[in-house]
Amino acid sequence: MSERYLFRGNHAIAEGAMRAGCRFFAGYPITPQNEIPEYFSARMPDYGGVFLQTESEIAAINMLFGASAAGVRAMTTSSSPGISLMQEGISYSCGADLPMVIANVVRGGPGLGNIAPAQSDYFQATRGGGHGDYRTPVLAPNSVQEMFEFPKLAFELAERYRTPVIILADGLLGQMIEPLEYTFDPVDPKTLPKKDYILDGCKGRERRVIRSYDLRPGYLEKLNFERIKKYQKIEAEEVRYETDHLDDAEFVIIAYGTCSRVAKAAVRLARNNGVKMGLLRPITLWPFPKKMIEELTGKTRLFIVVEMSMGQMIEDVELVVKGKAPVRLIPHPGGGIPTAREIWERFQQFREEL
Amino acid sequence: MTNEIIIAGFGGQGIISAGMIIAQAGMSEGRYVTFFPSYGAEMRGGTANCSVVVSDEEVASPVVDRPDTLMVMNEPSLIRFEPRVKENGILFFNQTLIKSRPKRKDIKIYPVEANLIAEELGSGRIANMVMLGAFAAVTKTVDLDSLKAAQRVIFKKADEKMHRLNDQALERGYKLING
Amino acid sequence: MRKVYHRPEGLTDTLMRYCPGCGHGIIHRIIAELLVELNIRERTVGIAPVGCSVFADEYFNCDMIQPAHGRGPAVATGLKRANPDLIVFSYQGDGDLAAIGTAEIVHAAARNENFTVIFVNNAIYGMTGGQLAPTTLPNMVSTTTPRGRNTKLAGNPIRVCELLNSLDGPVYINRTSVHTPQWVLKTKKAIKRGFEIQMAKKGFALIEVLSMCPTNWRMSPIESSRWIEEVMSKYYELKLFRDLTKEEK
Structure with missing residues (x-):
């Protein structure tokens, strides 16, 4: 067995994300996931990435909208009430087909609820959660090791299908401490294939537009039918159990x-x-x-x-x-x-x- | 062998670090471990408890409902957790701070003068180490040496003087049983 | 024959759908000219708001993004922090910036994010059909204040420049207008300054531009310009609030 370290779930997910090439984190404090932004804030400078504590979860998810459009692997984390606030941004990101990773360390609800572990955001996570016809892949870890590994899988799925991906954890998985093994080498984002839709200036190419709307009669329906094909492919190929x-x-x-x-x-x-x-x-x-x-x-x-x-x-x-x-x-x-x-x-x- | 452990006391008695030291020691011995702390809205002065599972097989549930081993550092924790110990389980209680006595007849009970010994060594804050020493001697879940090494990992920011004091406290607790 | 007036390369060859007399077209053209004059078109990402100018993503001949209502400054923050080589501008109306997006603009300004905001204030919700805006003047009629804005019931207007000027963060805050040719030129200068500040990596610049909405004001274009001159600019003072780069000198 290779070297193992005791890791808290909340620290493991942050470490796993940065090792997976995440170079943009924006989030707002909420229990029981505060160790995640704290860990990102401490380590992100070493990875040369961006850490931002935002004015709200709404701002955080929209910063991801921008960062993802700029082409970086971007992630936010929160707990249930904060995830509710992010639904607008998740819907827009699905409408604009932008990849990103959102981890929900679920706590008791509805409302302010409590800070104990819960799974009551299942409907919200699996049905889309915001307005409009969309789904997001949802990964449910059950150990500290998976808290570490799932951000990488989530980024890969997010980019393969150009969609936000949800990691649905809970307060216990966030607070729990277990041995962790570094099962993959750090990903250097510079080695990832360059995306052909990102906004990096139109030098030498046609200008690009990222948007979630289409007001022309009939076009949105056509677009949504196209997007459904993506969801059908995910349903056919990405089931894990x-x-x-x-x-x-x-x-x-x-x-x-x-x-x-x-x-x-x-x-x-x-x-x-x-x-x-x-x-x-x-x-x-x-x-x-x-x-x-x-x-x-x-x-x-x-x-x-x-x-x-x-x-x-x-x-x-x-x-x-x-x-x-x-x-x-x-x-x-x-x-x-x-x-x-x-x-x-x-x-x-x-x-x-x- | 699986030992499901609950440690409980006041916030500030080193409950969480005691649990992490057991987990670290167990991991260093190549065992499966999992640790889950209670987490509350209060930052200071509340009650604290944690569960640790050390096992030769993969740990299924990190949730300890009925512990094999209970270590309680204060009175309210004894009252709250004593009824939950498994039959033939083991209970360590901090005799210095707990005035009442355990009632169960179907478990093994070890009084530990944790705070008294810790104060003798110079700091009440290491009462948790005394408790861990006694725990190692009785349950043999982890070795004394593993605990000594583990506290150096968990308290990596502490100085050598503190590490030695912790070692002494672990030894004193151990000798209470294997004296 | 000498061509004296042409569509700038900063605009796409698309027919704008703005109403006659609307100020958006003028402000679009100013920005488009600057994208070319400052040679930044090929590294610029523009942010279109929700409101009449949602279609700005079709009109500017540069990379564009269209996010949720009011969230332009958060999206700009994400873009610019992720790729500091970009030039980013957030084009926002009064509902977008001063109502639903108040938190985002205040905090982006407080953080002194290095992008440029063009804030178009026409004191009304245009696209949804003339409802009360956060900048609608006292007693002004809108479709949701049909008897005029009663400040006791509908609250008071927000003066965005004055509000942001209380923060330490922003580098440049200016309020101009496009109701006369002179003010159009001044607006161009101000927006140019905003872009230059960003190019020099100095930080946050916001240019508020008072703009005509003849359709929802129920006025002719000429009456609209006169109304800005005589009424609106009296409530929203046209002036440079801050230019920290000048104080440095």
Whole structure:
């Protein structure tokens, strides 16, 4: 094993982003993600990039709009209330097809809510979140190692498809400390292929315009149909998930992020008790692993969705299962975190009621 | 072997750093570790607690519901966390500051004069190190030497004098058990 | 035959959709001429606002970007910080800059960001059809103050130059107008100064330009010019508020 360092999740995501070539960060303080801008502010000068603490999350996301148009890998991070403020900018960035990475270290809501870990921004992240017809790829890490690695993956997806990409973490993943291994070499942004749409002055070429509007009758509809093709390609090619003990599973837990860690412990507990339980952990929440769930539907006696929200991801599961198998929910809204024991006990109830 | 640990006390008693030192020591021994601190809106003076998991296999849940090992540094933490210790689990309590006594009969209980010993050594702030020494001696989750090395990593900005003091406190705690 | 007047290379060959007598066309032309005269067209990114001049991204013959309403200064900050070799100008109307984008302009000015803002003040929301603007004068009629702006109900106008002049950050603040040929020339000088300050990497420059909106003012173009002379410029004083590069000398 190569060298490992203890890292806080919030520090890992910042370090991972800069190693992935991020050279522009703008953000506004909010708990539980303050360690991210702090880390960027300390390290960005060494990478020769820009760090800016902004007057608001609205300003931050719009600075990314500009920085991305200028061609740099740009990122912002926030927590739920701040992400709500950014929705305008995310919608515009999708309308202008600008790549960028936005990490949400989710806390309890709605409103000011609390600062405890939560997953209640699932709908906002997976449905677009702002106005208009769009989606953004959503990556859900579940360890400090993935907090480090996902910014690189996010930038690659963002640039391949020219779209904002959301990293959906939570307060626990941000505050948690685990060993971290530097699994990739730092990316030198100068070695990345030059983008053919960026605004760098029209010397020697036609002028370029980046905008999200088209008022000519019929044109926007055509444009949006074109953009849908991009989303269809993402749905076909970028689904990511992880499985645990699914081969012979009669009972399947579906959980992401922090909940998937707890669910993994619950699967161990169940297996120790002779119950054939397995885990499906979506890594991309959009695109959602529909095919995998479809395949499981025929052979699963019971799906259990565990989420730190009121029942959001369960809707995506039910859209695939279509009533062909029972689906039960273990929700924890408002900052509660499930435990393996609780999942095990609720499972036993669910099984009796079948 | 998996040891799920909760450490709890006042803010300022070195609860978080104690947890990080265990995690660092466990990692240096090639084990799987995960650490999760409580984080609150108060900056100072509130209660603090953290969970640490040290395991020979990949750590599934970072959330410790029922700890194998509990270390409590103050009275409110004993009251709050004692009922959560697993059957046959282990409880260390800071005898200097905690006046009441644990009630559980189904767990092993170790009183530690953490603050008394720390004051003898010259600083109440290293009571957490005394506790960690006792923890290593009883649970053998990590070696004393690993803890000594780990505190130097976690307190990398402290001076050599402080590092030596921490080592002494770890040893005194260790000798309480293996004296 | 000698050509005495032609479309500057800084403008695209596109028919502008501004109303007769509107000031935007004049201000566009000034900027376009300067892009050529200062030889910066090929390294300039212009920012079009939301409002009548949203179409500025079609008219300026340089790279253009069109962001969300009021966010021009934030987008300019991102562009300029990411690529300091660019020349960036943010073209904004009064609703864009002084209402929805107040936070962005104040903080960009406070940070002394190195770009140039052209702030077109015509005291009305043009594109949406003549509603109250943050710069609508007291008692002035708009479609949402049909009995005239009652400052007790609709609040008071904001004088942007005076507001920003209270900050330490900005290098250059000037208020001009385009209601007479003389003032058009003065406006060109002021905007030129703004670009030069940026080219010298000195920092933030804002040029507020009072501009006619005959359509929504319900006036003829001539009446509109006269109204700026007699009324609007009395409320919004035409003057150089600050030029820190001069104080250095």
